[in-house]
Amino acid sequence: MNAEPILRVTDLVKEFRVRDLGRSAVVHAVSGVSFHVQRGETLALVGESGCGKSTTGRCILRLVEPTSGAVQFQGTDLLQLDHGAMRKMRRNLQIVFQDPQASLHPRLTVRRLLAEPLEVHGFERAAIDDRITELLQLVQLRPEHLDRYPHEFSGGQRQRVGIARALAISPAMLVLDEPVSALDVSIQAEIMRLLIDLRERLGLSYLFIAHDLAVVRQLADRVAVMYLGKIVEIGPAERVYDSPQHPYTQALLSAVPIPDPEVQRTRRRIMLTGELPSPIDPPSGCRFRTRCWRAEQRCTDTEPVLTADTDEHSVACHFPGADRLTAAEQHV
Amino acid sequence: MSDGTPTAQPVLRVRDLRVTFSTAAGPAPAVRGVSFDVSPGEALAVVGESGSGKSVTMLALLGMLPGATVTGSAQYRDTELVGQDPHLLRTLRGAKVSMIFQDPMTSLNPVLTIGRQLSLVMRAHQPQLTKKAAKVRAVDLLEMVAISQPQRRVDSYPHELSGGMRQRVMIAMALANEPEVLIADEPTTALDVTVQAQIMELLDELRVQHQLALVLITHDLGVVAGATDRVAVMYAGRVVEAGAVDAIFHSPGHPYTRGLLECLPRLDTKHPVHASIPGVPASPTSLPPGCPFAPRCKYVLPSCSQAEPDLIPFGDTMVACSVITGVAGTQ
Numbered sequence: 001m002n003a004e005p006i007l008r009v010t011d012l013v014k015e016f017r018v019r020d021l022g023r024s025a026v027v028h029a030v031s032g033v034s035f036h037v038q039r040g041e042t043l044a045l046v047g048e049s050g051c052g053k054s055t056t057g058r059c060i061l062r063l064v065e066p067t068s069g070a071v072q073f074q075g076t077d078l079l080q081l082d083h084g085a086m087r088k089m090r091r092n093l094q095i096v097f098q099d100p101q102a103s104l105h106p107r108l109t110v111r112r113l114l115a116e117p118l119e120v121h122g123f124e125r126a127a128i129d130d131r132i133t134e135l136l137q138l139v140q141l142r143p144e145h146l147d148r149y150p151h152e153f154s155g156g157q158r159q160r161v162g163i164a165r166a167l168a169i170s171p172a173m174l175v176l177d178e179p180v181s182a183l184d185v186s187i188q189a190e191i192m193r194l195l196i197d198l199r200e201r202l203g204l205s206y207l208f209i210a211h212d213l214a215v216v217r218q219l220a221d222r223v224a225v226m227y228l229g230k231i232v233e234i235g236p237a238e239r240v241y242d243s244p245q246h247p248y249t250q251a252l253l254s255a256v257p258i259p260d261p262e263v264q265r266t267r268r269r270i271m272l273t274g275e276l277p278s279p280i281d282p283p284s285g286c287r288f289r290t291r292c293w294r295a296e297q298r299c300t301d302t303e304p305v306l307t308a309d310t311d312e313h314s315v316a317c318h319f320p321g322a323d324r325l326t327a328a329e330q331h332v
Numbered sequence: 333m334s335d336g337t338p339t340a341q342p343v344l345r346v347r348d349l350r351v352t353f354s355t356a357a358g359p360a361p362a363v364r365g366v367s368f369d370v371s372p373g374e375a376l377a378v379v380g381e382s383g384s385g386k387s388v389t390m391l392a393l394l395g396m397l398p399g400a401t402v403t404g405s406a407q408y409r410d411t412e413l414v415g416q417d418p419h420l421l422r423t424l425r426g427a428k429v430s431m432i433f434q435d436p437m438t439s440l441n442p443v444l445t446i447g448r449q450l451s452l453v454m455r456a457h458q459p460q461l462t463k464k465a466a467k468v469r470a471v472d473l474l475e476m477v478a479i480s481q482p483q484r485r486v487d488s489y490p491h492e493l494s495g496g497m498r499q500r501v502m503i504a505m506a507l508a509n510e511p512e513v514l515i516a517d518e519p520t521t522a523l524d525v526t527v528q529a530q531i532m533e534l535l536d537e538l539r540v541q542h543q544l545a546l547v548l549i550t551h552d553l554g555v556v557a558g559a560t561d562r563v564a565v566m567y568a569g570r571v572v573e574a575g576a577v578d579a580i581f582h583s584p585g586h587p588y589t590r591g592l593l594e595c596l597p598r599l600d601t602k603h604p605v606h607a608s609i610p611g612v613p614a615s616p617t618s619l620p621p622g623c624p625f626a627p628r629c630k631y632v633l634p635s636c637s638q639a640e641p642d643l644i645p646f647g648d649t650m651v652a653c654s655v656i657t658g659v660a661g662t663q
């Protein structure tokens with residue numbers, strides 16, 4: 001991993017000003033997040049609602065303006081670009097959203113939906129038609145689908161259209177924001193296979209944002225776990241899944257049901273107590289300490305920083321370590 | 333060997349339940365002959381994808397689909413629910429047979445405190461209960477569903493609570509009148525996975541403590557694996573496979589059940605899922621002839637489009653598939 005990463009995010013912060021009970025307040029949605037994605041690599045950003053994973057994705061594309069930090073994509077700091085230059089950069093960095101029903105214009109046919117990004121980026125008429133044919137093949141849709149409207153498709157097919165549209169101008173990287181969460185189980189698998197296939201064929205890099213850890217495991221090279229605006233653990237997927245070091249990662253993994261009654265009956269599970277604190281007033285020190293069974297005074301006083309052991313596996317915890325809850329042990 | 337058949341007397345017994353909606357596109361048979369039993373202390377999962385008829389089945393037996401045509405039988409103890417007088421149904425609903433829904437925010441009244449809502453539910457069925465006594469009981473109920481500081485929370489409005497707490501309030505409301513049957517329709521689908529684990533554990537404890545008959549409606553086979561005794565898999569308005577939870581997971585018979593299980597990504601393996609079920613779920617307004625799963629089935633035979641198979645014992649479960657059960661070869 002010596003090559004220059006395709007994406008490097010450094011100390012990204014996003015704060016929203018809101019009015020809370022009549023007073024002006026600040027929501028700390030993303031509080032100093034740093035990570036990188038290598039060329040051809042898939043980094044999964046996982047966590048529960050309100051952890052800041054989607055806001056992070058949107059900040060990278062500047063669909064939401066970050067408060068501070070740096071986002072280096074292919075060597076350029078995106079946060080320094082003006083609108084025109086940013087639009088040019090988006091040619092190489094595209095996003096796929098969770099709900100294609102909401103992100104595809106309902107009154108445009110698939111042909112128009114796919115032509116639009118090509119026109120914006122100055123493709124010639126003839127080139128556009130060729131490219132649309134190519135795109136259909138890439139996402140395994142048929143030519144007769146071209147003149148249909150989004151509502152005429154099933155959820156899975158609509159997401160294929162969403163992916164084709166993101167790929168239209170041949171980006172090097174995709175931000176995938178919960179791309180299969182809205183789909184039925186029998187359809188999810190197809191879309192996951194398509195994403196794996198496209199990554200191999202086109203050499204794409206992915207930032208895969210998701211809450212479903214079982215889905216993520218199928219394609220992530222590395223995983224970053226977020227809690228209340230911060231990354232608490234990041235590392236190679238096998239390390240994070242098989243020997244999670246942060247108590248939150250351990251609780252999160254142990255809560256995911258495994259579709260096997262025997263395993264499920266004998267597994268040790270960690271039940272988190274208490275509620276997720278408000279991002280308006282996050283706890284001092286470690287943000288997870290209010291729900292952590294290992295918390296001591298030090299966790300209130302000092303914020304733990306992400307510290308790497310070997311193999312680029314980093315944990316932000318004063319008392320990291322195995323809790324005898326690895327995926328392998330859960331089977332015993 | 334237990335085949336998962338309940339030994340106790342069932343508290344809810346459903347036979348050949350059918351529900352048809354009239355739509356602009358003609359009659360839509362959403363439920364087409366569903367039968368099941370649930371006994372006290374037992375958990376039955378009804379599993380299926382969107383449009384399989386799992387929620388409609390439950391709403392129909394509670395008399396909550398006034399526009400639909402409902403036939404067949406659904407008995408709570410000795411009382412027939414189908415075609416029953418709405419007034420009598422109202423005395424049972426929320427009292428003896430309760431239901432909780434996926435989204436607690438849309439099921440709770442946003443302008444009433446949760447204490448007031450709990451009190452209304454209790455006083456509707458127990459008119460002799462005073463407001464004061466009801467409030468005391470409301471605090472107890474909140475404590476029972478593990479809401480911290482119940483004395484304070486009883487005066488909260490729904491928007492002041494987190495999603496997990498709201499679902500706990502819904503469970504408290506459903507249990508307020510000590511029901512015998514609790515129907516939980518996707519109770520954790522809108523919740524985060526750590527909260528889901530808490531809610532499922534709570535339901536499990538309450539089921540054992542109060543000897544509840546629990547019907548869990550879900551699309552999530554992972555949740556089913558840890559939380560139920562028996563499973564009924566629905567497709568296109570019918571039960572296509574039913575049996576004990578271990579048998580369903582370890583030796584499924586119906587191609588649809590097998591397909592669903594093969595599609596599931598597992599936390600404990602990184603291998604990509606290679607299976608999927610082609611096509612889209614059958615729609616009630618345009619059912620294919622014969623077996624409704626035939627157009628998506630990899631074991632399909634020409635005979636599958638001739639007659640719809642019955643649910644018959646096969647292996648460790650009950651299966652509605654003429655190819656798997658071998659009926660096709662003998663006809």
